[in-house]
Amino acid sequence: MEKLDFDHFRSRLHPEDRESVLKAVENSLRTGADIDLSTGWCYRMNKLRWIAGRGHVEFNGNGQPIRMRGASLDISKRKQAELEAARQRNEMAHLSRVTMLGELSGSIAHELNLPLSAILCNAQAAQRIIANGHADLAEVREILNDIVSEDKRAGEVIHHLRLWLKKGEVQQHSLRINEVVQDVLKLIRSDLVNQRVTTDVELARNLPTITGDPVQLQQVLVNLVVNACDAMSNRTIPERRLLIRTGIQNRNGSSAVTVSVTDRGSSIRRKKWNKSSSLSSPRNRKGWGWAFRSPYHHWRHRGKLWPQTMPTAVPRSTSAFL
């Protein structure tokens, strides 16, 4: 039999959890509040077991702590199942990003070709100006500046691609939703041009920052935009208008940052929406346009996604809010 004391307990805690567990114990000793390590989080012993704990400190008449009683529950199995589920969801999200990039490869190639063409032409122009023998240094300087900025632009495209292809943990950053919208537009700009879709963007100013994973939010937005375009594929070219708008909306008493994607395609029925937002189905080109591969992200970001069929002022339009 092993003798258990507090030092022993402390030494067995997982290094990452040690500080927070000890803080909870200290807090309890100071204030008399119960320790509750079961709601929301738990701690790891010896890197092997996950424990959920609850404890109570007893004080004597002078307010000195005399004893701590509690119960510990081994929840390793549940925790491992949760971690495995999260890992699988991440894997799915990654897989769907890779698929999406495949579909958008033409658009991405174009986004890379533009700055590359500009760099090549600028370099050739500089070669010719120098060969002509009367080089205007101011012009050459301007050309070099343009080469630098176009190179940076190409680098940004590659940076975005890397983020999309990376198989990483979900990150939680403080971010601006308008930047997410702009990054998405950069990625799919030529896809929209190819589909002859005119895009109007209305970005609200002074929006508060939100917390989330930028890549996953981009992924959801790309999904919405691609599906909105699909829903309009049988419309005439002037009818293919897409409106992306950011703003603040009050819903059920609390305000939230929203992004809406409004298309003029065929509208969606509530039943189909419910079905679509709970499935990870592939893109449905010919159908009604809404097929979400990654409903998980909305949940992860505590966000909501809901459809709205617009009144008659804008015929046949459907908005999806994020």
Added chain:
Amino acid sequence: MTAPTPTVFVVDDYAPVRKSISRVLHATGFVVATFASAEEFLAQYDPQTLGCLCSTCDAYP
């Protein structure tokens, strides 16, 4: 009356590409005029001008 100078018309919606193509052509000795869209080109084009059109835009109405 002198005939207008033969010109290369460059039409591209991406400004840096437009600018760099015009620089190469200019350094080669051509007179260049640039336009951001087909509509802009058509609005300003004088059929009297001799020229060559260099466009990467899709030709759609």
